[in-house]
Amino acid sequence: MRLTNPLPLFMMMVLFSPLAIDIFLPAIPQMAEALSVPVSWVQQSLPMFMLSFGIGQLLAGPLADRYGRRPVALTGTLLYILTSSMAALASDYALLMAARLGQGFSACALSVAAFAGVRDFFGAERSKPMFSYLNGVICIVPAAAPLLGGLLTHWWGWTANFWFMAGYGVLVSAVLWLMLPETRPDNTRSEGRLLSWSRYASVLEVETFRFHAVLALLGMAMIIGYVAQSPTRLMVELGLDARSYAIWFGVNAVINIMAAFAAPKVVGWMGQKRALWFGVVLMALAGMAEFALRGLMTPIAFMGPVFVASVAFSFLIAICAGSALAPFGDRAGTASALLGLFQMTGAAIVVGLFGASGLSAVEQLSLMMALPLVWVLLRGRRQQLEPQPEAA
Template sequence: MRLRNPLPLFMMMVLFSPLAIDIFLPAIPQMAEALSVPVAWVQQSLPMFMLAFGAGQLVAGPLADRYGRRPVALVGTLLYVATSAMAALATDYSMLMLSRLGQGFAACALSVAAFAGVRDYFGAERSKPMFSYLNGVICIVPAAAPLLGGLLTHWWGWASNFWFMAGYGALVSLLLWLMLPETRPAETRSEGRLLSLSRYMSVVSVPTFRFYAVLAMLGMAMIIGYVSQSPTRLMVELGLDAQSYAIWFGCNALVNIIAAFTAPKMVGIVGQKRSLWLGVMLMAAAGVAEYSLRGSMQPLAFMGPVFVASIAFSFLIAICAGSALAPFGDRAGTASALLGLFQMTGAAIVVGVFGASGLTAVEQLSLMMALPLVWVLVCRLTRGREMMRPVSAQA
């Protein structure tokens, strides 16, 4: 049995990554105690996961183009189940980190297969709002997963979080086996070596891809920057307790969800070009407000601009992902992988550079909110009109 519209399956597939990042956060102190290591060591399992998730894109993309989206997704779910169980059974720190590395590769395979599948099934234009819907689903996890993780940890201990991930992986694996159709076009290019510089350069050399991929990367950097800077600002500088912080964090996740499902409709009404300018201008305005209100000790002074920037990000992601992948009907797997590499690894590098700058949390976040507008203006002053103009898409 195959679904006529596999979008619900694609939505399930993109949840593997945020689930592996957010659900076990409340269990970190208990994990550190159980493994007899400092809390900071366990926290390093997050960048370990992100490293594998980013680097794995370079392999998962070509694999999806050569062998199909379906087998890559199925292998990803099985690897996710195995490595989640491995993490639950970890008796030392090295075993935990190895399992997190495997989880990152598994989640990467599912993400690439989902994004390529959306591009395959819906085509160049119809896929644009679908990517925004995927983003909206992804935003649900940060709002709900820490609460679920807290309950699991309280009742059954830290390992229950990873058993939950394994159970989710097993359920989705069964659903994919029964219902996921193969969406890879027959004309997909799969000749030559699996890993080659020319395969990646054929995507990166397209100006439209570079423009929208970098824009998506800068927007994601703002999101990652907010996630990394908000504990310092809200709990350390403003003195909020963990519960109050969770409430504010959940409110922003709710804003993200609503905006992600609303933005595609607004883009359809306003038009892509105006929506792009609206997104970057709105995010830059949020950056100005964030910096101007840096002296206020009220949480809303920090979170209000973040809410606005999150809405702006939804406009950008509704445009950027589909536009970046539009020219690559025959290489959607490789293009999706490179887009993911830009978004995750590239954004993490941007945040890391700002983190080493010595600027305050608010100053870093304010500048990151301004970067998408700076990128658009620079491109427009150079080759921007050519780069921003949609190229002839392959259906």
């Protein structure tokens, strides 16, 4: 049995990554106690996951182009089940970190297969709003996962979070086995070594990919920067408790969801060029407001500009992901993997550099909100802002 429109399946596939990031956050103190390590050690499982998620795409992309999206996705679900179970059964810190490393590799395989599948199935132009819808679905997890993780931890302990991930993997694996079609085009380029510089150089040589991939990277850096800086600002500096923090965090996730589903229609009405300028200018204005309000010690003074920046980010994703992948109908897997590497690993590097700058949390976030506009001003020649023709 195959679906005539596999978008719901792609939506299920992209949830593996945010689920592995957000659901176990309330359990971190309990995990540290159970494994007899400092809380800061357990927190390192987050960058460990993101590192393997980003680097793993360099292999997952060529695999998806050579062997197809379906086998890569199914392999990813099986590996996710195994590594999630491994984390749940971990009796020491080293085993937990190894499991998190494996979770990152498995989640990246599913993400690459999903993004390449969208590009395959919907084509260069129709795929652009679909990527925004995927982003909206991804944002559902940060809104709900911490609450679910807190309940699972309260009722059954920290291991329940990883058993839940494994259970989700079993469910989605069965659905994909029955319904996921193979979308890889017949003209896909898959010859040569899996890992070679020339494979990725041919993607990086395309100007529209570089422009939109870097813009997506900078937008994602703002999101990661907010996630990294919000606990310091809201809980340490403003004194919010965990419940109040979760509420503010969830409200922003809901705003992101609504903006992600509305953005494609607004972009269609405004036109891609004007919508892109609107997005980067709106995010820069949010950064200015964030900086101007830094002296007001209230949650809304910090989160209000974040709400605006999250809406702006939805416009960027609605345009950048599809535009970056548009020229690569014959190697969408490789291009999707490289885009994912830009977004995750590249954004994490930017956030890390700002974190080492010595600036305050608000100052860092304010500057990150301005970076997309700076990039467009530096590289925003007209031909980069217009839709690019698809390569044969």
